[in-house]
Amino acid sequence: MFKTSKIINQNNEGIGIAKNNNKIVFIPFSLKDELVTYEITKENKKYDEGKLVKIKEKSKERQEPKCKYYFKCGGCNIMHQKYFSQLLFKKDKVINNLKHISNINIDDIDIVYDKQFNYRNHITLSIKDDNIGFYEYHTNKIVNIDKCIISNEKINKTLKEIIKFINKYKDNNIDRISIKAYNEILINIESSNFKLIDEFKNIVNFDSLYINNKHILGIKKISINLNNYMYKVSSSAFFQKNTNMTIKLYDYIKELLNKDERVLDLYCGSGGIGIYVSDKVKNVLGIEIIDDAVIDAKENVRINNVDNISFISGKVEDNLDNIKDVDTLIVDPPRIGLNKKAVENILKINSKRIIYVSCNSTTLARDINYLKDKYVLKSIKLFDLFPNTHHVETICLMERK
Ligand SMILES: C[S@@+](CC[C@H](N)C(=O)[O-])C[C@H]1O[C@@H](n2cnc3c(N)ncnc32)[C@H](O)[C@@H]1O
Incomplete structure (x- = not known):
């Protein structure tokens, strides 16, 4: 049965x-202040889920999505909202999480942004029964796409070639394929039984080919430039997915740091932040769990002629015991944020300041709470690395009380 309600x-x-x-x-795809007709699709104990049937009163913030797959494909989820309204939504979300989870009241936050399309330098697509694309929202059905307009042009060119390949070789056994397009193109094929390497390379242009994160053909690492720095990245190492915005993000972190201070760069990936700030600070120690990322980080230090950074390969939470004399500690954890042991050990380091880089404001707000006996939030800024999706990157500066 259909119902009609206002979106609050x-x-x-x-x-x-x-x-x-x-x-x-x-109700997915509905916007605040709209009057909508919907159908309840799932009843849960505390909330229901609905499917939008008709918009009776449309928000002035609604726009026609540019992507033809948008309402099916689960890749983006707020492209029906005008871009400035997307930015306001992201600000409100962070402000609300800080208010409700960490009891911190902030009126407004600056948000830095860049282009809304052609920004992604890395995507992972699933393949099944000749379909290639992202999963439909909350299902295991792949939405077949031939273009992803938030991804850069090199990714889209490679995607077209991959489509040609899967149409010609239907029994390809590929489950997922990821394309990283920086200065060069790296492809990682996820498959339990991929036998068509020659056929693949005859159709698809790439510089580096991995299968299940094992290097197979071409160069082992591809490179990416951020201002004066060049980074080499292998298949399993993390690197930010929006190149232009990463420069703005790293510039801001550098701005927050004081000259000649001693920096600890936790969850450092392939050394992105540490190397970028190395010419301003005294020294940097990075810690990262993925061995290949640490190998990349060490190579990136050499390539960029940096001599004041070292790295530890391992878990952050297990490697903080003997670390002393840190002025600023940078944390850039995955979405789950900091675990209990990491928080306890970070508190013991007793750095003057913490710069928390977060892609999930819920876990960020929780972690600020864990740190708040010793550290007070001094500033906060948002960076829209993921336009047309609900994600946003947040940088918080915290100072020891
Ligand atoms: C959001 S990325 C940040 C990477 C880096 N700061 C950058 O800007 O490229 C998070 C990183 O944390 C690493 N990681 C996840 N859990 C970890 C842990 N327990 N200890 C150390 N590193 C971890 C991941 O491999 C990933 O490289």
Whole structure:
């Protein structure tokens, strides 16, 4: 049965929230202040899920999505919202998480942004029954795409070639394929039984080929330039997915650091931040769990003629015991944020300042809470590395009390 309600807000994922008999209903693709007709598709104990049927009163913040796959493909989720309204949504989300989770009240936050399309330098697509694409929202159905307009042109050119390949070789056994397009192109094929390497290389142009993260053909690492620095990255190492915005993000981190200070760069990946700030600070120690990323980081130090950085390969939480004399500690953890042991050991280091780089404001707000007996939040800034999705990068500067 259809219902009609006003949308009162958006949740952390950008999904519209309505109330039906005092129970919350989440309705994807609806926007705040819209009056919508919807169908309840799933009833849960505390909330229901609905499917948008008709917009009776449309928000002025709604726009026609540029992507023809948008309403099916689960890759992006707020492209139906005008870009400046997307930015406001991201600001509100972070402000609300800080208010409700860490009890910190902030009126407004600056948000830095760049282009809305052609920004992604890395995508991973699933392949099944001749379909290649991202999963439809909350299903295991692949939405077949021939273009991803948030990805850069090199990725789109490679995608066309991969489509040619999978159409010609239907029994290709590829489950997932990831394309990293920086200065060169790296492809990683995920498959339990891929036998068509020659056929693949005859159709698809690449500089580096991996299968299940094992190097197979071409150069082992591809390179990416961020201002004066060049980084080499292998298949399993993390690197930021929006090149232009990464420069703005790293410039800001550098701005926050004091000259000649001693820096600890936790969750350092292939050395991205540490190398970028190395000419301003006294020294940097990076810690990262992925061995290949640390090997890349060490090579990146050599390539860039940097002589004040060292790295530890291992888990952050297990490697902080003997670390002393840190002025600023940078943390850039994955979405799950810091675990308990990491927080305890970070507190013991007793650095003057912490710069927290976060891609998930819920875990960020939780971790600020864990740190708040010793550290106070001094500044916060957002960076929109992921336009048309609900994600946003946040940088917080915290100072020891
Ligand atoms: C968001 S990325 C940040 C990378 C880097 N700071 C950059 O800007 O490129 C998070 C990194 O944390 C690493 N990681 C995840 N869990 C970890 C742990 N327990 N200890 C150390 N590193 C970890 C991941 O491999 C990944 O490289």
